[in-house]
Amino acid sequence: MHQGDQAGDDPTSENDPRPERSPIDRRFAVIIGALRAADPHFARRVSEAHRLHSGQIMMLTGLVATLLLGIVPLALGIQIQITALLTFGAVGIAFAPVVVPSLVGVVLGRVRPAW
Numbered sequence: 001m002h003q004g005d006q007a008g009d010d011p012t013s014e015n016d017p018r019p020e021r022s023p024i025d026r027r028f029a030v031i032i033g034a035l036r037a038a039d040p041h042f043a044r045r046v047s048e049a050h051r052l053h054s055g056q057i058m059m060l061t062g063l064v065a066t067l068l069l070g071i072v073p074l075a076l077g078i079q080i081q082i083t084a085l086l087t088f089g090a091v092g093i094a095f096a097p098v099v100v101p102s103l104v105g106v107v108l109g110r111v112r113p114a115w
Contacts (some may be wrong), residue, residue, distance in 0.1 A: 054108045058101035066093060066099040 074089025
């Protein structure tokens with residue numbers, strides 16, 4: 001048996017839990033590190049690829065707002081026969097998907113969260 005024929009001897013073995021970073025990833029990390037050193041606030045404005053993007057956050061808040069401000073009050077209004085809840089639910093279903101994502105977009109444009 002030659003040296004390196006065993007499974008654990010090869011440094012590029014597929015059993016390695018951490019794959020080698022590509023040269024592009026390393027260069028990107030160096031560039032981001034230099035920008036972070038020059039401007040500490042820069043790190044807050046750079047988002048990572050695996051995090052939620054602003055469009056995803058806007059869609060999620062629009063969905064939650066539609067559920068909480070529209071569907072739930074409308075369902076309760078139908079069940080309990082309360083006109084105020086029916087009206088509030090109908091208005092919530094009509095306007096929450098339009099108004100809430102745009103408001104979130106304005107907030108994200110000003111705040112620039114760290115995610």
